[in-house]
Amino acid sequence: MGNPNAGKSTLFNALTGLNAKVGNYPGVTVARYVGTAKVDGREVVIEDLPGTYSLDPISPDEQVVAETLDLDSGERPDGVVVVLDATSLQRSLGLLSHALQLGLPTYAVLTFADELARRQGSIDPAALSEALGIPVLMVTAGHGAQVMDLKRELLDPASWSRPVVTPPITPSAINGWIASVLEAAKHKPAVVDDRTRRIDAVLLHPVLGFIIFLVAMFLFFQTIFTVAAPIQDLIGDGFGALGELVSEHVGIDWLAGLLAGGIIGGVGGVLEFIPQIALLFLLLGLFESTGYMARVAYLMDRLMGKAGLEGRAFIAMLSSLACAVPGIMATRTLPSARDRLATMMTAPLMTCSARLPVYTLLVAMLIPSESRIWIFGTQGVVMFAMYLLGAVGAMAAAWVFKFLLRGKGPALPFYMEMPSYRLPSWREVGRSVWDACWIFLRRVGGIILALSIALWILLSLPVASEDRMTAAGVDIDDEVAVAQYQLDNSIAAGVGKAIQPVFEPLGFDWRITVGLVAAMGAREVFVATMAQVTAAEDEEDPQAELTEMTWLSGPHEGELLFTPGVIAGLLLYFAFALQCTSTVAALKRESGSWKWPAIAFVYMTAMAWIAAFIGKLVVGALVG
Numbered sequence: 001m002g003n004p005n006a007g008k009s010t011l012f013n014a015l016t017g018l019n020a021k022v023g024n025y026p027g028v029t030v031a032r033y034v035g036t037a038k039v040d041g042r043e044v045v046i047e048d049l050p051g052t053y054s055l056d057p058i059s060p061d062e063q064v065v066a067e068t069l070d071l072d073s074g075e076r077p078d079g080v081v082v083v084l085d086a087t088s089l090q091r092s093l094g095l096l097s098h099a100l101q102l103g104l105p106t107y108a109v110l111t112f113a114d115e116l117a118r119r120q121g122s123i124d125p126a127a128l129s130e131a132l133g134i135p136v137l138m139v140t141a142g143h144g145a146q147v148m149d150l151k152r153e154l155l156d157p158a159s160w161s162r163p164v165v166t167p168p169i170t171p172s173a174i175n176g177w178i179a180s181v182l183e184a185a186k187h188k189p190a191v192v193d194d195r196t197r198r199i200d201a202v203l204l205h206p207v208l209g210f211i212i213f214l215v216a217m218f219l220f221f222q223t224i225f226t227v228a229a230p231i232q233d234l235i236g237d238g239f240g241a242l243g244e245l246v247s248e249h250v251g252i253d254w255l256a257g258l259l260a261g262g263i264i265g266g267v268g269g270v271l272e273f274i275p276q277i278a279l280l281f282l283l284l285g286l287f288e289s290t291g292y293m294a295r296v297a298y299l300m301d302r303l304m305g306k307a308g309l310e311g312r313a314f315i316a317m318l319s320s321l322a323c324a325v326p327g328i329m330a331t332r333t334l335p336s337a338r339d340r341l342a343t344m345m346t347a348p349l350m351t352c353s354a355r356l357p358v359y360t361l362l363v364a365m366l367i368p369s370e371s372r373i374w375i376f377g378t379q380g381v382v383m384f385a386m387y388l389l390g391a392v393g394a395m396a397a398a399w400v401f402k403f404l405l406r407g408k409g410p411a412l413p414f415y416m417e418m419p420s421y422r423l424p425s426w427r428e429v430g431r432s433v434w435d436a437c438w439i440f441l442r443r444v445g446g447i448i449l450a451l452s453i454a455l456w457i458l459l460s461l462p463v464a465s466e467d468r469m470t471a472a473g474v475d476i477d478d479e480v481a482v483a484q485y486q487l488d489n490s491i492a493a494g495v496g497k498a499i500q501p502v503f504e505p506l507g508f509d510w511r512i513t514v515g516l517v518a519a520m521g522a523r524e525v526f527v528a529t530m531a532q533v534t535a536a537e538d539e540e541d542p543q544a545e546l547t548e549m550t551w552l553s554g555p556h557e558g559e560l561l562f563t564p565g566v567i568a569g570l571l572l573y574f575a576f577a578l579q580c581t582s583t584v585a586a587l588k589r590e591s592g593s594w595k596w597p598a599i600a601f602v603y604m605t606a607m608a609w610i611a612a613f614i615g616k617l618v619v620g621a622l623v624g
Contacts, residue, residue, distance in 0.1 A: 001065060001099065002083030003092055004051030005294075005419050007111035009033075010428075011083060011139060012048040014147045015154075039151040046154070047077070050332070053091070055098040060332035060340070069102055079105035079157030081150075084136075086116040086123055087190045087420070093178045096132070097167035105157040108136040109150065115420060121190035128185035133163030193420045200295070200418070209299050220283050221387065222380035224360075228275035229369070232360070235275075239268030254460075261532055262456025267449055269531030270524045273357035274437055280353055281436035284322060285429035291419045293318065298418065307395040308402030313343040317394055320350035321387075322436065324583040327352075328590050342401040344590055345600055348583050349397060349576060351390035353436070354523040358574050359386055361527055365547055366567045389575055393607070443522060451521050452528045455514070458492035459532060487511075487533065488552045506573070506612045507566040509551055519579045526574075565620030569612035577608035 002008040012018070016035025033048040049068055050061035057063040069080070082099050084092040099106055110125055129136035137153065139146045153160075167177045203209045243260040250256035287293045293315070300314040313334060320327030327347040331340045351359070363382050371378035464486050466476050474485045487493065495517070496510025503513050515529035534545040549561040578584065578601050587597040 001049045001069075001080060001095070002051060003053055003085060003088070003095055006051065006083045006085040006088075006092065008051060008083045009048055011109065011111065011147075011150075012046065015151060016046055037151050037154065039148075039155055042155060044151070044154045046081075052095065054095060055101075058335040064332075069099075069104075077104065079107060079154075079160065081107045081109055081154070083109050083111055086110050086113045086138075087119065087121070089123065089182060089187060089189075090178055093181060094174060097174050097177060100134075100163060100166050101169065103166075105160045105162065106134050107153060107157070107160055108132060108134055110136060110138045111140070113138050114140060115422075116190050119190035119193050119420075120188075122186070122188040124186045128181070128187075131181045131184035133161060133165075135160050196418075196420045199421055203292070203295050204298060206299075206302070209295070210303075213296060213299060217387070218380075218384050220279070221384040222376055224276050224279055224383060225369075225377050225379045228279055229364075231275040232272045236268075236272045239264055239271065243268070257460060258453070258456055262453050263449065265531045266452030266455065266528035267444055269527050270357055270444055270448055271441075273360055273524075273527075274440065276356050276360055277353050277440050278433050278437055280356060281322065281433045282429065284318075285432040286424055287318075288432075289422070289424035289429055291421045294418055304395065304398075307399040309339055309343060309395075309398050313339055313398070316343050317347055317350050317391070320347040320352055323352050323354070324348040324350070324580065325586045328583070328586045331590065338402065338405040341405055341591065341596070342398050344587060345401050345596060346394045346397040348578050348580070348587075348600065348604065349390055349394035351387045351575070352523075352580075353440070354580065355386075355574055357524050357527045358519075359383060359571065361530070362567050362571050362574075365562060366564060366571075386571060386575060389572075393576060397603075397607075443524070447522050448525055448528060451518055451525045452532065455492065455518055455525075455529055455532055458495070458514075459487060459490045461491050462489075464489055484552060503609075506569045506609070507561075507563065507616050508569075509554075509556075509561055511549075512561075512566075512570070516573070516577075516579070519574075521581055523574065523579050563620065564623045565616040565618075568619035569616035572611040572615040573608045575608070576604055576611055578604040 012033065012035065015037045018033065018035040035046050035048070037044045037046055047068070049065045052062045052065045054062075055066050055069065057066045068075075069077070080099050080102070082092075082096050084096065096106075096108060108129070110123070110128070113123070116123065125136045125138050135153065137146070137150055139150055168174055203212060243264040246260045246264060247256050250259060287296065296318065297315050304314050313331075316327050316330040316334070318327075319330045324347055327350065328344045331344045331347070334340045334343060360383075363379050363386075367379045367382055369377075369379065373381050464482075469476055469482060469485055472485065474481050476482060492514050493510055496514040499513050499517065500508070500510045503516070508516070511529075511533050515526040515533075518529050519526040530546060534549070547562060551557050551559050551561055584597045584601065587600055588594055591597070
């Protein structure tokens, strides 16, 4: 256990080899992590608790710590390792005083001693141990020998020394105890970090700092198209060539169709977007590991205040850029019940990584790659605008929910530690990028693969007979005409056409509607659906076919489907719609009932439909 940002999760990872998320801002560990350390042929089970400032909880994550250490719960731990940040010992010792009241064997680990020395401070670990009456070990997570020493100590908590007298319990007495311990330990506090102060003078400026943040995000989205797009094209070409090989060499027609159209066409169409996913998490990893994420929360506190929220709520929303599920879980760090509920009900509006493949596909269809706004690529500008739209939509919705929930508990003050700037740990950043890509690949190999196969079956059945097609006036020697007839009379077409009247005012035909329904399982499946539909109509060049798709039947038959207005409507629909079963489940788990997920689904779907309708009309009028 330890204060937020004390290096606790980094130490846990070093001890266990696990990948608990590490970041340079409070609230990263919002759940309990359990790992095993192997020492001298024995195993030690270690649990990483959320960061906390005391054992008197005011937020759900602090409640987790208090309940875990509740000795009346029947799950008494063998010992407690308290992580002390050497650069903020006074606050860390305050938490240690609470831990010592439990009467459990307690071990203190001193972190960031190198940072303390760099800032001209000092501490005598041996004297600190004597003053506290418990063992103290200085550990740097990257120092293998020190980590191994700590592992050996964990084998026998019963042997740890204990204080003769436990610390006092009243606040004033605790302050006196902390002062006496620091004096006995020959503590020289760290001076104000001049490097951090100079950087903060710029990055925390109320105007300049906000502009720098927006510019950094803007340049990032330019990078997505300039760096990732060529790699994406190579991956797409590779899967296209693989699909052709399968079609040529697999003699069984239905199996060739399943492999080439269902799996390679569907799943391969999603895998093209791994470069964009990697770049997104690289940016977030750098923000976290350098300490800039906490500054972003500070900068956004004033703006979030306009929506009735605090800066920590923006941390949860920033976490939602990766996925709404950890963003919703991160609301546990918020002490106010109404802030938690308002944030979790609006966090899914932030643009998560699952939207990135859909946005990339649609933006590339809407904007030519050579288009420029001054020196910047228009595609990157539009992508940045979509992320900005998600943030603005989330804050606007939060303002409404905060107003509606004004009786759900008192407003509480916002406090957050500003860590010193640190060079990024490229190992941790690389691990976060790899983990994100691996999770994406597992989704592709799991739910997206299953949905892609199911979609292929629904798009391929029932198989139309030659007599039926001839009676319908289809030239059975025309492969494209046969494929279009089969598609337009499939089970999927029947489902899509049943729902189509709801979306027809937005210009969506049954194929788009089927994609929206399939995307309820995972947003990326929309890309897989479009890849399968276009591969069915033109197996040679499905990407080119996408921009040339026309209405297959009805009053719009023969008209171009993906007009600029329809593409804009789709972008706006995906910006606001709650299309993720995992997010719905997380909302239910965190709110404790189905009431709030149901409200979220209804209001976000309504927002998405209205925004798509307006977007189609406006863009259609401008282009027309």
